[in-house]
Amino acid sequence: MQTLSNKLITVIALLMLSGCSSTIYKYADTQAPSSPLVRNHGVLITIPADGQFKDLVYQDSGLVTAEMLRKAFLQFSSRVDIAANCESTGCMEYLSGKHYRYLVVPEVVNWENRIFEWSTSPDRVKIMVTTYDVLTGEKISNGIFYGKFSSVFPFITSPFNNHKPHELLETPSAVYVSKLYR
Numbered sequence: 646m647q648t649l650s651n652k653l654i655t656v657i658a659l660l661m662l663s664g665c666s667s668t669i670y671k672y673a674d675t676q677a678p679s680s681p682l683v684r685n686h687g688v689l690i691t692i693p694a695d696g697q698f699k700d701l702v703y704q705d706s707g708l709v710t711a712e713m714l715r716k717a718f719l720q721f722s723s724r725v726d727i728a729a730n731c732e733s734t735g736c737m738e739y740l741s742g743k744h745y746r747y748l749v750v751p752e753v754v755n756w757e758n759r760i761f762e763w764s765t766s767p768d769r770v771k772i773m774v775t776t777y778d779v780l781t782g783e784k785i786s787n788g789i790f791y792g793k794f795s796s797v798f799p800f801i802t803s804p805f806n807n808h809k810p811h812e813l814l815e816t817p818s819a820v821y822v823s824k825l826y827r
Contacts, residue, residue, distance in 0.1 A: 686746035696756025717822035790817035
């Protein structure tokens with residue numbers, strides 16, 4: 646009897662230490678590509694404005710977003726660059742003839758990084774990505790994805806479970822990009 650209660654206490658303690666966190670991803674095509682992107686054509690990704698939540702701006706979250714998309718596009722193209730001086734579609738004319746076929750314009754819609762894991766609100770990130778064909782100037786695809794960390798016990802989370810919003814970008818970025826090349 647004593648060993649059963651000791652095991653139960655051990656299991657409860659482990660659950661509390663782990664925080665029982667999970668990650669939730671959602672993805673939606675608002676405009677799916679009519680035909681797949683051509684592999685190994687150059688891709689240029691713009692750096693979006695840094696994300697914010699209320700009055701708090703998360704420094705370098707725009708660059709982190711562009712880097713996550715770059716990592717996803719590198720699975721399909723050998724030339725994927727991030728443009729520090731290109732905003733939205735304004736540089737599309739400059740890109741024609743510059744080894745880039747596709748322009749990717751991400752926007753950080755929501756970025757919430759809970760500094761303390763003891764907060765009952767989860768980290769969240771929501772990104773909108775628009776992909777253009779540089780040769781035609783047409784929009785190829787539009788996608789929105791988001792992710793959030795949640796905990797089974799919101800009031801009991803682990804101090805070792807300090808997730809960051811950019812960790813939420815890797816999986817949905819890869820899903821979005823792989824759908825472009827199907």
